[in-house]
Amino acid sequence: MKCDREMSRLSLARCGNRLGALLLALGLLAGASAVCAQTPLADGQVVKIDQAAGKITIKHGPLKQFGMEESMTMVYRAADPAMLTAVKPGDKIKFAPDRINGQFTVTKIEKAK
Numbered sequence: 001m002k003c004d005r006e007m008s009r010l011s012l013a014r015c016g017n018r019l020g021a022l023l024l025a026l027g028l029l030a031g032a033s034a035v036c037a038q039t040p041l042a043d044g045q046v047v048k049i050d051q052a053a054g055k056i057t058i059k060h061g062p063l064k065q066f067g068m069e070e071s072m073t074m075v076y077r078a079a080d081p082a083m084l085t086a087v088k089p090g091d092k093i094k095f096a097p098d099r100i101n102g103q104f105t106v107t108k109i110e111k112a113k
């Protein structure tokens with residue numbers, strides 16, 4: 001994973017201690033540089049949550065960095081199933097999409113205001 005052009009648009013605040021500590025605590029990422037390779041948060045809406053499987057279905061707009069050229073509804077794995085308790089179907093969210101071991105994964109979800 002490398003920090004690409006998207007990265008330059010990210011403020012350092014988004015790579016702040018809280019997220020970094022969380023991800024490192026989860027043992028998902030090897031180091032700080034990987035944490036900072038997060039793409040900017042995308043807008044979406046929760047369609048469905050499968051707490052047991054740790055999966056969330058999100059309707060979202062184009063994510064060109066993943067070759068998603070159009071709006072779509074798709075299933076993401078949650079990096080931490082606990083993230084899924086904070087949102088419910090119908091919620092507008094901001095989420096951090098990533099591709100981990102070939103699986104589309106959300107590494108962060110927050111409710112949109």
Ligand SMILES: [Cu+2]
Binds near residue numbers: 060063068072073074
């Ligand atoms: Cu998609």
